Amino acid sequence: MAKSKKKEALLHASERLFYEHGFHGVGLKQIIHEADTALMTLYNHFSSKEALVEEVLRRREERYWSYLDSHVEQEGEHPFVTVVKAHGDWLATESYKGDMFLRAIEDYAGTDNDIEHIARSHKEKLLSYLRQLAKKVDEENHEDAAHYLTLLLEGTTSMATLIGAEQATAYARAIVEKMNTVPDEQRG
Amino acid sequence: MAKSKKKEALLHASERLFYEHGFHGVGLKQIIHEADTALMTLYNHFSSKEALVEEVLRRREERYWSYLDSHVEQEGEHPFVTVVKAHGDWLATESYKGDMFLRAIEDYAGTDNDIEHIARSHKEKLLSYLRQLAKKVDEENHEDAAHYLTLLLEGTTSMATLIGAEQATAYARAIVEKMNTVPDEQRG
DNA sequence: AATTAGATAGAACGGTAATTCTATTTTTAG
DNA sequence: CTAAAAATAGAATTACCGTTCTATCTAATT
Numbered sequence: 001m002a003k004s005k006k007k008e009a010l011l012h013a014s015e016r017l018f019y020e021h022g023f024h025g026v027g028l029k030q031i032i033h034e035a036d037t038a039l040m041t042l043y044n045h046f047s048s049k050e051a052l053v054e055e056v057l058r059r060r061e062e063r064y065w066s067y068l069d070s071h072v073e074q075e076g077e078h079p080f081v082t083v084v085k086a087h088g089d090w091l092a093t094e095s096y097k098g099d100m101f102l103r104a105i106e107d108y109a110g111t112d113n114d115i116e117h118i119a120r121s122h123k124e125k126l127l128s129y130l131r132q133l134a135k136k137v138d139e140e141n142h143e144d145a146a147h148y149l150t151l152l153l154e155g156t157t158s159m160a161t162l163i164g165a166e167q168a169t170a171y172a173r174a175i176v177e178k179m180n181t182v183p184d185e186q187r188g
Numbered sequence: 189m190a191k192s193k194k195k196e197a198l199l200h201a202s203e204r205l206f207y208e209h210g211f212h213g214v215g216l217k218q219i220i221h222e223a224d225t226a227l228m229t230l231y232n233h234f235s236s237k238e239a240l241v242e243e244v245l246r247r248r249e250e251r252y253w254s255y256l257d258s259h260v261e262q263e264g265e266h267p268f269v270t271v272v273k274a275h276g277d278w279l280a281t282e283s284y285k286g287d288m289f290l291r292a293i294e295d296y297a298g299t300d301n302d303i304e305h306i307a308r309s310h311k312e313k314l315l316s317y318l319r320q321l322a323k324k325v326d327e328e329n330h331e332d333a334a335h336y337l338t339l340l341l342e343g344t345t346s347m348a349t350l351i352g353a354e355q356a357t358a359y360a361r362a363i364v365e366k367m368n369t370v371p372d373e374q375r376g
Numbered sequence: 377a378a379t380t381a382g383a384t385a386g387a388a389c390g391g392t393a394a395t396t397c398t399a400t401t402t403t404t405a406g
Numbered sequence: 407c408t409a410a411a412a413a414t415a416g417a418a419t420t421a422c423c424g425t426t427c428t429a430t431c432t433a434a435t436t
Binding site for chain 2: 007020021022025026033097098099102103105106107109110120123144147148150151152153154155156157158159161162163167168174175178181
Binding site: 194225227228229232236 | 382384385386399
C-alpha cells in the first residue's frame with residue numbers, strides 16, 4: 001500500500017535542497033516540486049517547515065551513524081585513521097557544502113525551537129563516540145584525543161568545501177599519522 | 189562633515205546580523221533598524237542587498253588580515269602556534285557562529301554573483317598566507333604544512349561553535365605542538 | 377539667506393514566503 | 407463495489423521580502 005512513499009520523497013528532496021541551498025534558502029514550493037507531490041501532502045505529514053527540518057536532521061543523523069559504523073568495521077589500520085577515512089567517504093558522497101548540523105545551529109540559533117537542540121546533541125554524540133574510540137586505543141588522555149579528532153573531522157568538512165573531500169581527508173589523515181608518531185618515538 | 193557615518197553604521201549592523209543569523213535570515217528592515225537609518229539611505233549607498241553583502245565581506249576580510257598581521261608580529265613562539273593563537277583571538281572577539289566566508293560560499297553557490305568569488309578568494313589568500321609562513325619556517329614541505337594549518341584553523345572555527353573559541357584554540361594549539369615535535373625528535 | 381545634496385518616513389510595488397481552506401480526485405480497505 | 411482515507415490542484419490568507427517612488431526635512435557649502 002506504499003505506506004508513505006510521498007513522505008519519503010519529501011524528506012529526500014528536503015535534505016538535498018536544504019544541504020544545497022540552506023534552510024532559509026529553500027521554499028516549500030521547491031520541495032514539493034522536487035518531491036513531485038502537493039503542498040497539502042507535505043502539511044499532512046509535517047505540521048510545519050520546522051518540523052520538516054527536524055525530521056530531516058534526525059534522519060540524516062541516523063544515516064551518518066550507520067555510515068560511520070559500517071565503515072569503521074573494516075579494521076587493519078589505526079582506529080583514528082579509520083574514522084577519518086570513514087568521515088571522508090561520507091563527505092565524498094555529497095557535494096561538499098559544509099555541515100548541515102552546524103548550519104542548523106547557526107541558522108536557528110536564538111529562535112526557540114528543537115532544531116538547534118537536535119543539531120547540538122548530534123555533535124555531543126560525535127564527541128562521545130570519539131571518546132569511546134580513544135578509550136579503546138588505550139589512550140591515557142582519551143578526553144584530549146577525542147577533541148583532537150572532532151576538530152580534525154570538522155576541519156575536514158569545512159576544507160572539503162574548498163578543495164574537495166578527497167584532498168581534505170588526505171590532509172586530515174596525514175595530521176593524525178604525524179600526531180600518533182610522537183608518543184611511540186618519545187617513549188622508545 | 190561626517191562623510192558617511194550612516195554607511196559605516198549600515199556595514200557594521202549588516203556584518204553583525206549576517207554573522208548572527210545568516211545572509212538569507214536577515215532582512216533589510218532589520219538592518220536599517222539596527223543601523224538607525226532609513227531604507228533609502230541604504231539604497232543610496234548600496235545598489236542592492238547583494239552589493240551590501242559583497243562590501244561586508246570585503247571589509248571583514250580587511251579586518252581579518254589586519255588582525256592576523258598585528259597579532260602574528262608578537263614572536264617568541266613557533267610561527268604555527270602564533271598563527272593559531274591569532275586566529276583564536278579573532279574568533280574570541282565574536283559569537284562563534286561559524287565562518288562568514290564559508291557560509292557565503294554555501295548560501296550563494298550556484299547563483300551568478302560575485303559573492304562566492306569574493307569568499308573563495310579569501311580562502312585562497314589564507315592558504316597562500318600560510319604557505320608563505322611555512323616557507324619562512326624552513327619547512328621542506330611547506331605545501332603540506334600550509335594545508336595542515338588551513339585545516340586546523342577551519343576546524344577551530346567550526347569547533348568554536350560547539351565548545352567556545354578558547355577551548356577550540358587550545359586543542360588546535362596542542363595538535364600543532366604535537367605535530368612539530370615529531371621531526372625534531374626523529375631527526376635527533 | 378539660498379542652494380544643494382543627503383537623509384528621512386512612509387507608502388507602494390510585485391514577488392514569494394508559510395500556512396490554511398475548499399473541493400475534487402485517487403487510492404486503499406472492508 | 408463501497409466506504410474511508412489519502413492525495414491532489416488551486417486559490418486564499420497573511421506576512422514579509424527586496425526594490426522603487428514620493429515628498430518632506432535636515433545639514434552642508436556658497
